[in-house]
Amino acid sequence: MRDVSRRSFVRAGGLAVVGALAGCSSGASGDEPTDTPAGDIVVGPGGAYVYDPEEYTVSVGETVTWSFASPRHNVSCVPEDNRRVSLPDDAEPFASYEDGSPGQTLSQGATYEHTFETPGEYTYVCVPHSRQGMVGTVVVE
Template sequence: MTERTRRSLLAAAGSVAAVPLAGCADAILPGGGDDEDNGSDEEPVDRTGEETVDVAVGGDGGLSFVPANVVVDAGTTVVWEWTGVGGTHDVVARDGTFESDLSGTEGYTFERAFEEPGVYEYVCTPHQTRGMVGSVEVVE
């Protein structure tokens, strides 16, 4: 193998190895980053009166939760379902109270019952700096 061929092969291998990490280059741990970017620029969707609320993970082009912000009654279960768009996502509470696995698989779900009133902010850790954030407001 010539020196030029080896260099080309090594350069190509390095490019391929970097591709899976491309979506993670701007990842920040929950609670980090710009606290003003908490999904609050989207009005909350009232889902009170429902036992289960669905949120799409990777909706609207792949880098958002749809709806991003919901208001639910205490005792409601929120089910996040991956669309398979936008790469690998997760759902992680900024306060550490819940966390899904990373997945890019369409149909993968994560759910959590919200019993206590309050506002629960969450992010997709690989994409939070791109605005992939949301919240669940739990009311009595």
């Protein structure tokens, strides 16, 4: 039986993982959005302060799901909680946190859903990271 060093064991394992993942590439360039299920917006992919896609279009009555790819983010479309937020007249504000707790965030792997009943443009933010530009838009047609 041959002795295997920890380094060669880790290297072999890493190569196996790379080989297994090679067929999973979407083939998308850096300018194209990442593959996400229909209706989903990814929150903080790779730990970045972004929503992916940054703008998303839906129909009236459609439910959008935000999937949290990294921790310590939230979704806020409550104008009183952030000056960058806007929503159509007669639309109800929404947020992934409890009323009055704009600093509350969700953990990695969590999801948040909202059904859009009023047409128009909704600009929402991650309250803790809005200064870093974590802003998204849902257009409801």
